Amino acid sequence: MTVERISVIGAGLMGHGIAQVCAQAGYQVVMRDLSEELVNKGLERIRKFLSDGVHKGKVSQADADSTLGRILATTSLEEAARDTDLIIEAIVEDMEQKKQLFRELDRLCAPHVIFASNTSYLSITEMAAVTGRPDRFIGMHWFNPPQLMRLIEIPRGQDTSEETVATIVELAKRLGKVPAVCSDSPGFIVNRLLQPFYNEAMSLLEEGVASAQDIDTALKAGGGFRMGPLELRDFVGLDTALRGTEVIYNALRHDKFKPRQCLIRLVKAGHYGRKTGRGFYTYGQE
Ligand SMILES: NC(=O)c1ccc[n+]([C@@H]2O[C@H](COP(=O)([O-])OP(=O)(O)OC[C@H]3O[C@@H](n4cnc5c(N)ncnc54)[C@H](O)[C@@H]3O)[C@@H](O)[C@H]2O)c1
Known part of the structure; x- marks a missing residue:
């Protein structure tokens, strides 16, 4: 057709x-x-x-x-x-x-x-x-x-x-x-692959291994990424990001997909990233 x-x-x-x-x-x-x-x-x-x-x-x-x-x-x-x-x-x-x-x-x-x-x-x-x-x-x-x-x-x-x-x-x-x-599988290809990656970046942050800025900088300068994982989550919106993580986790039930506490806390506080002016980063008035 x-x-x-x-x-x-x-x-x-x-x-x-x-x-x-x-x-x-x-x-x-x-x-x-x-x-x-x-x-x-x-x-x-x-x-x-x-x-x-x-x-x-x-x-x-x-x-x-x-x-x-x-x-x-x-x-x-x-x-x-x-x-x-x-x-x-x-x-x-x-x-x-x-x-x-x-x-x-x-x-x-x-x-x-x-x-x-x-x-x-x-x-x-x-x-x-x-x-x-x-x-x-x-x-x-x-x-x-x-x-x-x-x-x-x-x-x-x-x-x-x-x-x-x-x-x-x-x-x-x-x-x-x-x-x-x-x-027809949760997260299809790209979101399924990226979810554990975003989660691991949040684990690094929670464990105090590196700051959000250093995590993102490292991925951009050393991994060839245009945006780091945490700034990308802020860009998409943390509420949207959390919903997506939950859908994949609920369907596949593997710990690697489980939403990290730092993300849950930010969403509970109403800090959804760029669109609210605060997420993993704080943004000026845009
Ligand atoms: N935002 C992203 O980065 C992104 C990326 C890929 C896929 N998606 C998917 O694309 C879809 C839309 O996302 P979005 O970010 O554009 O959302 P959005 O909120 O910007 O736009 C949705 C629009 O749909 C309209 N709408 C709601 N019910 C309607 C209806 N019955 N008929 C006509 N219009 C209706 C709303 O008024 C709104 O303008 C979602 O399923 C989302 O998961 C979003």
């Missing part, structure tokens, strides 16, 4: 970036969020990203204009479900809300439409089971920011068909991304 039209549900941090990448690659895109304010905020972020690109000489004004021209922003789920080949869901990381959305979309969309979820940690198989199309249901896990990160993990659910996998792998390549197919 060939994908020609794409609908992105959710215009937040990930959704607006995904919509932009798809439109920049020439696809007609519908981007849906719950209110005018939220879809406009998503559109505004896309406009800013493109105009920064124009100023830096990375995108031509004509390409920026045609990209924006291919994005229809809406609050109507019916509009997003109409005339589309692929739904990419990027709403909040909550199983019940995602299931509710997919139930409605299953009713509204034509039978050939593929459903893809951008979930980081939730089960693709469980979401697929509430629809009548588990063979046309798949994960499409983009990385933040979608405009810049090359990888898309493609977790396949229990009943995802080979044709659906092939269609989404092909699409990822057309979008200029690098696909990595995996099974």
Whole structure:
């Protein structure tokens, strides 16, 4: 099957970036969020990203204009479900809300439409089971920011068909991304591998082996990392980081995934990292 039209549900941090990448690659895109304010905020972020690109000489004004021209922003789920080949869901990381959305979309969309979820940690198989199309249901896990990160993990659910996998792998390549197919397992590839690494950095901190700054500096200067593990957790948000750690730990029950106390304490105190001004580091007013 060939994908020609794409609908992105959710215009937040990930959704607006995904919509932009798809439109920049020439696809007609519908981007849906719950209110005018939220879809406009998503559109505004896309406009800013493109105009920064124009100023830096990375995108031509004509390409920026045609990209924006291919994005229809809406609050109507019916509009997003109409005339589309692929739904990419990027709403909040909550199983019940995602299931509710997919139930409605299953009713509204034509039978050939593929459903893809951008979930980081939730089960693709469980979401697929509430629809009548588990063979046309798949994960499409983009990385933040979608405009810049090359990888898309493609977790396949229990009943995802080979044709659906092939269609989404092909699409990822057309979008200029690098696909990595995996099974529907907690944390997929990247988050599963990184979780013990983040935990060990927190253990070093708890044991007083090194300061947060020295841990991060060591990994950047000696390990080739662009960001150290603790600053990366602050960047993602410690509340989000803890939720992800808990999902993997609860599913796999191995100590290497168990959330560390320093992370739990910071989250309890409301110190979520960059977004609250304090986490493993303290940030000035931004
Ligand atoms: N933030 C990241 O770094 C990251 C990376 C990879 C994957 N993800 C995943 O992507 C998804 C979205 O994350 P985000 O960071 O963009 O969240 P976000 O909170 O920035 O955006 C979510 C958006 O979805 C909207 N929304 C909620 N219910 C909706 C509905 N029924 N229809 C349309 N819009 C709806 C919200 O209003 C909000 O604007 C989550 O599943 C998350 O786990 C996030």
